[in-house]
Amino acid sequence: MKKTFLAALFILGSLLPALSQAQQKQFFFTTSDSVQLYVRIAGEGKPCLFIHGGPGSWPKYFYALGGDVVEQDLQMVYVDQRGCGRSGGSDRNDYSLARMVQDFEELRQYLGYDKWLLMPHSFGGTMATEYAYQHPQQVQGLIYVNSTLNINNSLESYVNEGARFLQVPVSELRKPGEPVGQALGGVVQKLNEQGLMYKMMYRDKAMFDAMNAVMDTTLNWQFGSKVWGYEEYGQDFTAKTASIKLPVLVFSGKYDYSIGPEHYKTFKFPKASYRVMETGHCPYQEQPEQFRKHVKAFVAKLN
Incomplete structure (x- = not known):
C-alpha cells in the first residue's frame, strides 16, 4: 500500500485568473497555506474530481492507463495532492485529513x-468520504473505484492474501x-522476491508492468512518507457512509x-449501486469500455 505509482516530468503553467486557467490543460494552483498543487483538466461534461490513491501517488496512473476513457463524458479534474507527484x-x-479536504474545497x-x-481510487476513498461528509452540498455524486474506506481492513486482506500467494x-x-501495518513491509518484500507482487492487484502481470x-x-x-503518522487516516470511514x-x-x-x-460489502451508503467486475484493482485499465459504460450510465441519471 506504500508503493509509489509516480511518473513523468511536468510543464510549468503561469498563474492566470480562474476562468482562464480552467480552460488550460494544466496549471499550478496555490492553496491558502501557500502549497502549489499541480492540476490537469481534460474532457467535457459534468466536472469530476479524481482523487488518487497511494497514499502518495499521483493521478497519471489513472489517465495514462485507460482511465481517460471517462473524459468522453466528464470534465475530469486531476490534482496531484500536496506532497505528491508534481x-x-x-x-x-x-x-492532515482536514487540510487535504480543504485543498479540494479551495480548488472547487x-x-x-x-x-x-x-x-476516488484506492486510498483516495478515505479523503473522498470525508469531503462528502463535510461538504455534501458541493457534491453531485461519488464514483468509488476499488476504494478502501477502512485501511486496516484492507491491510488485513493484503496480508492474508499475500500469505496465500506465498503459500505460507x-x-x-x-x-x-x-x-497489521507492521507486517505489511515483510509481506511486500517476500512477494517482490518471488515475483508475485502483481497478483495482489492484477491477474495479468503485463498490466502490472504497464502500471509500473x-x-x-x-x-x-x-x-506518502508522512501519512502513516496521522491517526485519522486509519479510522473506519464506513461509519460515515450511512x-x-x-x-x-x-x-x-x-x-x-x-x-x-468483499470490502465494498461494509459500505452503508443509502443510495448506492454496485458494479463487481472481473478485474483486479484497476478496472479502468483492465476493462476500460465496460468501466466507461457504467460511469456514463450513472452520470446520465444525475440531475
Missing part, C-alpha cells in the same frame, strides 16, 4: 464549480498481536486483493 510539499508538514471554489462529482501461514508473516512504467520515484513523496445520502456508484474487483474483494 505538487509542492507543505513547509509546515501539514498533511477557485474553478467556480457549484458542485462536482468525486471519483499468516503466522509466519505476522506475529501474534502485531498491528508510469512510476517515477524522483517526484514528490512527502505525503449519513452520506448522495448518489453513489461503487466499483469492486473480484480479484482485487490489495483492497479486499
Whole structure:
C-alpha cells in the first residue's frame, strides 16, 4: 500500500485568473497555506474530481492507463495532492485529513464549480468520504473505484492474501498481536522476491508492468512518507457512509486483493449501486469500455 505509482516530468503553467486557467490543460494552483498543487483538466461534461490513491501517488496512473476513457463524458479534474507527484510539499508538514479536504474545497471554489462529482481510487476513498461528509452540498455524486474506506481492513486482506500467494501461514508473516501495518513491509518484500507482487492487484502481470512504467520515484513523496503518522487516516470511514445520502456508484474487483474483494460489502451508503467486475484493482485499465459504460450510465441519471 506504500508503493509509489509516480511518473513523468511536468510543464510549468503561469498563474492566470480562474476562468482562464480552467480552460488550460494544466496549471499550478496555490492553496491558502501557500502549497502549489499541480492540476490537469481534460474532457467535457459534468466536472469530476479524481482523487488518487497511494497514499502518495499521483493521478497519471489513472489517465495514462485507460482511465481517460471517462473524459468522453466528464470534465475530469486531476490534482496531484500536496506532497505528491508534481505538487509542492507543505513547509509546515501539514498533511492532515482536514487540510487535504480543504485543498479540494479551495480548488472547487477557485474553478467556480457549484458542485462536482468525486471519483476516488484506492486510498483516495478515505479523503473522498470525508469531503462528502463535510461538504455534501458541493457534491453531485461519488464514483468509488476499488476504494478502501477502512485501511486496516484492507491491510488485513493484503496480508492474508499475500500469505496465500506465498503459500505460507499468516503466522509466519505476522506475529501474534502485531498491528497489521507492521507486517505489511515483510509481506511486500517476500512477494517482490518471488515475483508475485502483481497478483495482489492484477491477474495479468503485463498490466502490472504497464502500471509500473508510469512510476517515477524522483517526484514528490512527502505525503506518502508522512501519512502513516496521522491517526485519522486509519479510522473506519464506513461509519460515515450511512449519513452520506448522495448518489453513489461503487466499483469492486473480484480479484482485487490489495483492497479486499468483499470490502465494498461494509459500505452503508443509502443510495448506492454496485458494479463487481472481473478485474483486479484497476478496472479502468483492465476493462476500460465496460468501466466507461457504467460511469456514463450513472452520470446520465444525475440531475
